[in-house]
Amino acid sequence: MKLCILAALAAVVPPAVFAQNMFRANPAHTGIYSSTGPRQLKGVKWTFRTNGPILTSPSIVGTVAYIGSDDGGFYAVDLATGKQLWKFSTTGPVRSSAAVVEGVAYFGSYDGFLYAVDTASGKLKWKFETAGERRFEAKNLHYSKPVTQTSPDFWDTWQSSPAVVNGIVYFGSGDGNIYAVDAASGQLKWKHGTGDVVHSSPAVADGIVYVGSWDSIFYALDTTTGAEKWHFQTGTDPQTHNHQGIQASPAVIDGVVYFGCRDAHLYALDAKTGAKKWDFDNHGTWINASVAQKGDAIYVGASIPANFYVLDAATGSVRSKTDMKFPVFSSTAIAGDIAYFGSYNGKLSAFDMAAGKVSWEFQTEGSKKNAYGVIAPDGTFNFKAIYRSDFFDESYIGGAKLYELGSILSSPAVDNGVVYFGSTDGNLYALE
Secondary structure: OHHHHHHHHHHHOOHHHOOOOOHHHOOOOOOEEOOOOOOOOOOEEEEEEOOOOOOOOOEEEOOEEEEEOOOOEEEEEEOOOOOEEEEEEOOOOOOOOOEEEOOEEEEEOOOOEEEEEEOOOOOEEEEEEOOOOOOOEEEOHHHOEOOOOEEEOOOOOOOOOOEEEOOEEEEEOOOOEEEEEEOOOOOEEEEEEOOOOOOOOOEEEOOEEEEEOOOOEEEEEEOOOOOEEEEEEOOOOOOOOOOOOOOOOOEEEOOEEEEEOOOOEEEEEEOOOOOEEEEEEOOOOOOOOOOEEEOOEEEEEOOOOOEEEEEEOOOOOEEEEEEOOOOOOOOOEEEOOEEEEEOOOOEEEEEEOOOOEEEEEEEOHHHHHOHHHOEOOOOOEOHHHOOOOOEOOHHHHHHHHHHOOOOOOOOOEEEOOEEEEEOOOOEEEEEO
16 A cells, blocks of 8 residues: 555655656656765765676665666665665566565566565565577668677667556566566566667656657557557668667656657657657767756757767757767766766766866776776777677677776765665765
8 A cells, every 4th residue: 555655646746756766766766866876076976796797777765776787686785884685586687776665675587586585584475487688680670790690689788677656567578578567466568569679777657657668659548457558660770780679768757758769869758649749869879878857848869979968858969069088878867967877988967067177087997997098098988999790790709898997877866965876897976
């Protein structure tokens, strides 16, 4: 009953009022935090070390941060000290950011299960088995050779992160399904099949689940039945599969659903009908980060060109762009008048929205060391330093080297003047 009351209140109270207890702060994934963050960087409050890269985003409830790691662990970390409270082990990398509701943390693992873990004890309540996780894969992927080789996409970095509303857990899976599972029991309520991997994280608002798939279709589904309300077709790339698939997670704001796509567009659709209001063309590559909105402006990072954009929310026109030098996969978190986001070069940036510029940056240690010379003298991505050929497995060899920069694919969370995020160096950082 308490869970239902909380969810009902969420429908009428602005999302910013609620704690960041799930990916991007709330079920609508607005990325807006009620707390202010550091306007000036004082330093590192603490770091918490895991034994694998962290690509997930922290969820913060009360005095605890919850985070998953590629080491297969899901951790509860004390906010005051950065000390481990408990660890829950899965048998695969955890690349799904948790939703923490009414004393239960819900998250997925690459072992193919959705887990429900008691936040007080770190003990399993239940687990739900999908048909199995996998990355998006294709032949001639990103022009790789040999052209007949089917290979998994290194850049398919995350799993779908669950949203919990009205006692139901909604999430996508590498098996191509969107699931609705009872939050109390783990029993399946419904599933909706798509044409490929679903690693976009569903946003839920006004009785509709919004989520994209690697089949390049964006879906709006009824929360109760899973029936399709509408769908929207994005661009396809049947030859190299470079410019196709929806990897980003949507945000629902004021009756509009925003999402980026690997077809290099950011779309704004009417949330009720799916009618396109506008689309922004990045004229290059993917928009895998999610947007946040402040006033009449949209804030979002892109991959290449690696710009951080300020767009007009009504038209999608560019108000400003800041060259971040490296791809931005990390989604924007807004706290007060500062927008926080990370980049593949291991930098966490604080963008002063009033001034229209980055006010400070924090570098992970790997970023400072510049492993393999990945960061060129002008600060841009030196592809040749890690990708020696077009052979298909070079993407994984090069990707492992890239992660040594301490890349930030995690989306920041902000609480009581501190910004928290994970890094591929295996650390959860707390900056003040």
